[in-house]
Amino acid sequence: MNVTLRVWRQANASSEGRMVTYQVQDVSPDMSFLEMLDLLNEDLTVKGEEPVAFDHDCREGICGMCGVVINGTAHGRGNSPVPTTTCQLHMRSFEDGAVIDVEPWRAGPFPVIKDLVVDRGAFDRIIQAGGYVSVNTGAAPDAHANAVGKLKADRAFDAATCIGCGACVAACPNSSGMLFTAAKITHLAMLPQGQPERKLRIKNMIAQHDSEGFGGCTNIGECAEVCPKQIPFDTISQLNRDLIASLFSRDGK
Amino acid sequence: MTTTTKTARQKAEKTDAGADYFVVGEEIADAKAPAGPIEQKWAKRKFEAKLVNPANRRKLTVIIVGTGLAGGAAAASLGEAGYNVLNFCYQDSPRRAHSIAAQGGINAAKNYRNDNDSTFRLFYDTVKGGDYRARETNVYRLAEVSANIIDQCVAQGVPFAREYGGLLDNRSFGGVQVQRTFYARGQTGQQLLIGAYQALERQVAAGTVKMYARHEMLELIVVDGRARGIVTRDMVTGAIESHYADAVVLATGGYGNVFFLSTNAMGCNVTATWRAHRKGAYFGNPCYTQIHPTCIPVHGETQSKLTLMSESLRNDGRIWVPKRAEDCDKDPRQIAEADRDYYLERIYPAFGNLVPRDIASRQAKNMCDEGRGVGPAVKEFDHEGNERMVRRGVYLDFADAIGRLGKDGVAARYGNLFDMYAQITGENPYETPMRIYPAVHYTMGGLWVDYDLSSNIPGLYVTGEANFSDHGANRLGASALMQGLADGYFVLPNTINDYLAGAPFEKIDDTHPAAAEALASVKGRIEALLSVNGTRTVDSFHKELGHIMWEYCGMERTEEGLKTAIAKIDELREEFWRDVKVTGVNEDFNQTLERAGRVADFFELGRLMCVDALHRRESCGGHFRAESQTEDGEALRHDDEFLYVGAWEFTGTGEKPVLHKEPLEYNFIELKQRSYK
Amino acid sequence: MAVTGLIMIGFLLMHMYGNLKMFLGAEAFDHYAEWLKGDILYPLVPKGWFIWIFRAVMVASVVLHMYSAITLWKRAMDANPSAYQVKKQLAQTYSARTMRWGGIILAGLLIFHLAQFTVHSALVAGAYTTPYEMVVGEFRIWWMVLLYAIWIATVCMHVRHGFWSAFATLGANTSAKARAVLNGCAWAVALLLYIGFMIMPVAVFFGWIN
Structure with missing residues (x-):
């Protein structure tokens, strides 16, 4: 099959970008979307043009490195029958002759580095603000010291599957990083190990989230819709609940 | 079944095979594992190791390359201990290291199932799984610290699978008969890595670890025989920078991407360890790959x-x-x-x-x-x-x-x-x-390390898949995660101090001749790649190399095939430097340039893998030599000839590498030939 | 945002209930209007004070609600400086999408509504002697009914997303099921308000109330 791509090209963070049209021929329906971009890049390289820069690594949907907006939806969710990362979206989801728009995540806290590559360091800084349990290596009690009920363990797990790809921010009309933040809050809030720092953690993480310049959540739900790992939307409510509780708690700062 | 005696024909081959390809050097030995009963070695080593006063630790800098289970865990642990840690990764965030992709689980000798498991059984299973080509002392220690790993991860909030009673679930994995594998749905690697990543970010916030994401290590700086720093390229700006430290730790994973197609992430590469190898670090058992x-x-x-x-x-x-x-x-x-x-x-x-x-x-x-x-x-x-x-x-x-x-x-x-x-x-x-x-x-081979995880270059430590140490010729299922975390959390932080106690070393900066030479060689190499301006893409070379490796150094290896492969690799490598097309410039985000550098190193590694496979005229674990099989077509080891680690010394591109044998001693486990008929 | 929004939804429900007193006749409605300005909470507060306390709470709610909305809006604008060339929403409802401009429109009409029925400076039908007469007079005008039909629609759409969103913000969205229940309730409240508010003007217009 053949497709027409309209790809965002931007030389670096400070330059202006624009959409550039390319034809990609002999695309196999079994190719992943990124393999199709590889094909385009091989072609551009042979012609002596600069290939399109895009982030990717594991190509099996778990590292969270890849992510572009395809036809207006993060990871091409609008074209995929199931929640997906960009690397697991396959060309059989498109028709022969399709015109496909490809853009980077767009959000103030995710500045474009080049073409489709953005800087998601803000996510790391949110984790640095408190997305952990303070336990030094060697200081752990026996793993069976605390039992965790199945329901809470499962809920913690559902939230912990976040891969930090940033699709939630890319899809959010407010550019809010709330689903990402809420996933970590909920993961640790459900476990006994997360309790001592629970109140402090949420205050610090929210403060960092806001200072990074992410927007606020208005409960629209685009984030959970495009999330490749289906982080439950209700984690955000868990975050809100803990945040309210932290305002009335002496544990917090 | 015991080792079969080799035929006269095989003996005859022994003399000439490989003579054109390598030189045999002096034998080496691990000098760090203390004598005594195996269950006391680790405690003894920890006691004998020199210590660094907590107040002095912040004056010592440790570079750690890689943020996977082995690197991230080590960076967090050394940060907690108070060292000044510089941590590097090529991805945009430390959370993306390829440890994240492991699905199955992590072994630990907890014996929560009351099914006869023990440290000794995990040790035994791992040595046997490695087809008796691993060092006993290292593997015993791995089994010994395995239980602590589970404790540590649970305390970090890793959501392992649990039963309704709230306690951890276990399953049997990889053909062993005890249930000792802990898991987190099909995402054990991800959850363990996120645990290590959180611990790491905590130290970044505390200021003990400085994180350099999107930085690729391109050279090791060796001063007066000691590893003292690395040269990196900032993958966003192209800036070539030197970083100095009192010790360097490589936790850069495996080299499966030499085959182009593998289950590794696209960015996984051998450059860090290969550059160290070129600077003198021995490469152990490069031909051991798991398929x-x-x-x-x-x-x-x-x-x-x-x-x-x-x-x-x-x-x-x-x-x-x-x-x-x-x-x-x-x-x-x-x-x-x-x-x-x-x-x-x-x-x-x-x-x-x-x-x-x-x-x-x-x-x-x-x-x-x-x-x-x-x-x-x-x-x-x-x-x-x-x-x-x-x-x-x-x-x-x-x-x-x-x-x-x-x-x-x-x-x-x-x-x-x-x-x-x-x-x-x-x-x-x-x-x-x-x-x-x-x-x-998975690649069982990697840089050679001693019991302390130190390479033969003082101050250069290697952890996780990047070293060769624990899996012998084949790796047991659910043991990769165990090894990465054992090295990172519990082994390295208790051995590196023995070396750092001798620090601080002479202060160096960019003007030091060794540092200037390293920096210049990196720049020269990048310039060389950019100036070829040929007609073929980097990927096309990589794919062709992958074909050669898969065909001749994949699941079945023969003397003739390996010799063919070596000739083909040499030819292709030469063509690469004559006809590769690398677009763009260095001072930019340039993914083509990144890949070109990695593929250039894969050529040299691929050749060494073939030489290693050629010299090891036996079948063991993941290495199957067609010439060494039983009448039923089964793998046949030759313990009398090949009961050693093949540690290779680099002598120059195109020069014959030197083989140093580290004889393997089995004092606690009896050698057996496997049979599955 | 959530708390002030819920206060206002509470007020709307009460206001709607009061409006329905029109169906009980002039005396009941006028007495109700009188009572509102009379001795509620007396003697805790002097007679006639309650309505001013109540108005103060409402004004504060409106101001805080708008302040929060503007802050959120500004943060969103700052966070997303460069718009997508192509953007498709998958989950957003029409009511969620129109919260901001819808909010501005309904606030504008709120000013007219207050000028009309509270301050009495914008009465279209002219002078009156009782509140009941005033309401009947105004809603005899066809375009006034139409205007209110549109306005209440914008209010109810705002409530549709606002009600669910307020509870989600307060932590009540605890599961996918809770989300469905909250959204169901939001629809129910929005529809109730629309019917409850519009049934009276329509009745007036068609002369069922006179």
Whole structure:
């Protein structure tokens, strides 16, 4: 099959970008979307043009490195029958002759580095603000010291599957990083190990989230819709609940 | 069964094979493991190691390259201890390291199941799984600290699978008879890595670790025989920078991408360890690669990577190919039972579809080589370099299982794997048999290290998959995660102090001749890559190298094939430096340049792998030499000749490497030849 | 945002209930209007004070609600400086999408509504002697009914997303099921308000109330 791509090209963070049209021929329906971009890049390289820069690594949907907006939806969710990362979206989801728009995540806290590559360091800084349990290596009690009920363990797990790809921010009309933040809050809030720092953690993480310049959540739900790992939307409510509780708690700062 | 004596013919080959390719040097030994009973060695070593006063630690800098389980855990732990840590990764965030992709689980000798498990049994299973090519002392320690890993991870909030009573669940994994594997659905690697990542970010916030994401290590700085720093390229700006430290730790993972197609992430590469090797670090057992039998097959030439499916699928799926090559393009459901060859059940009636990974892999290749593979035909090159189209896939059929358990029963066990298969291939595995094919998965080889995880360059430590230490010639399932975290959390932080106690060392900066030389060589190399301006893309070279490696240094290796491969690699490498096309400039985000540098190093590594495979005229673990097999076609070890670690010293590109043998001593476990008939 | 929004939804429900007193006749409605300005909470507060306390709470709610909305809006604008060339929403409802401009429109009409029925400076039908007469007079005008039909529609759409969103923000969205229940309730409240508010003007217009 053949497709027409309209790809965002931007030389670096400070330059202006624009959409550039390319034809990609002999695309196999079994190719992943990124393999199709590889094909385009091989072609551009042979012609002596600069290939399109895009982030990717594991190509099996778990590292969270890849992510572009395809036809207006993060990871091409609008074209995929199931929640997906960009690397697991396959060309059989498109028709022969399709015109496909490809853009980077767009959000103030995710500045474009080049073409489709953005800087998601803000996510790391949110984790640095408190997305952990303070336990030094060697200081752990026996793993069976605390039992965790199945329901809470499962809920913690559902939230912990976040891969930090940033699709939630890319899809959010407010550019809010709330689903990402809420996933970590909920993961640790459900476990006994997360309790001592629970109140402090949420205050610090929210403060960092806001200072990074992410927007606020208005409960629209685009984030959970495009999330490749289906982080439950209700984690955000868990975050809100803990945040309210932290305002009335002496544990917090 | 005990070791078979070798034939006169094999003896005759011994003298000439390899003489053209390498030189044998002095034997080496691990000098750090203390004497005494094996269960006391680690405690003894920890007691004997010199300590660094907590107040002095912040004056000492440690560079750690890599943020996976081995690197991230080490960075967090050394940060907690108070050292000044500089941590580097090529990804945009430390959370993306490829440890994240491990599915199955992590072993630990907790004996929570009261099923005769113990430290000694985990030690025994790991040594046996490694086909008796691992160092006993290291493996025993790995088993010893395994229980602490689970405690540590649970305390960090890693959501391991639990039972209704709230306690941790265990399963049996990789063919062992005890239930010692802890898991987190099919995402154990991800959850463990996020645990280490959180601990790491805590130290970044505390200021003990400085994180350099999107930085790739391109050179090791060695001053007066000590590892003192690295040269990196900032992958966003292209800035070439030197970083100095009192010790350097490489935790940069495996080199499976030398095969181009593997289950590794696209960015996984050998550059960091290869650069260290070029600076004098020995490379141990480079030919030991693990090939996993149940991956999703190649769909065509544009395939960029392979995806693994848990081998638990073989518990209920039956593997077959058509008996006749002309049936291969038929709809498998139309092929009558009598026309199917359930070859594993036929050849190995006792183990059937559950034979070990390497046997299942090799037989799948044999079937496809016979022309009985299924699925799309993929372009390949035969031994003469002629293009040919070969179907690379065998069926993994669940029709019986669905008949026995019902569709729901199968879905309950394998639903997520079936969904993954359907998403990637667009086929419904409940209706048509899955197609599988082996893929390179893990590399047991790596930089040589002693009991302290120190390479032969003082101050250079190597942890995780990047070193060669614990898995011998083959790795047991669910042991990779265990090793990475054992090294990072518990081993390195208790051994590196012995070296750092001698620090601080002479202060160095960019003006030091060794540092200036390293920086200049990196710049020169980048310039060289950019100035070739040829006609072929980096990927096309990488793919061709991958073909050569897969064909001659993959599942089955022969003397003739390996020699052919070495010649082909030399030729291709020469062509690469003459005709590669690298677009753009250094001072930019330039992914083509990144890949070009990595592929250049893969050529040199690939050659060394072939030399190592050529010299090891025995079959062991993941290394199968066609010349060394029993009458039944089984792998045959030669413990009398090859009971050693092959540690290679670099002497120059195109020069013969020097082989240093580290003899392996088995004082606590008896050597046995395996049999699966 | 959530708390002030819920206060206002509470007020709307009460206001709607009061409006329905029109169906009980002039005396009941006028007495109700009188009572509102009379001795509620007396003697805790002097007579006639309650309505001013109540108005103060409402004004504060409106101001805080708008302040929060503007802050959120500004943060969103700052966070997303460069718009997508192509953007498709998958989950957003029409009511969620129109919260901001819808909020501005309904606030504008709120000013007219207050000028009309509270301050009495924008009465279209002219002078009156009782509140009941005033309401009947105004809603005899066809375009006034139409205007209110549109306005209440914008209010109810705002409530549709606002009600669910307020509870989600307060932590009540605890599961996928809770989300469905909250959204169901939001629809129910929005529809109730629309019917409850519009049935009276329509009745007036068609002369069922006179």
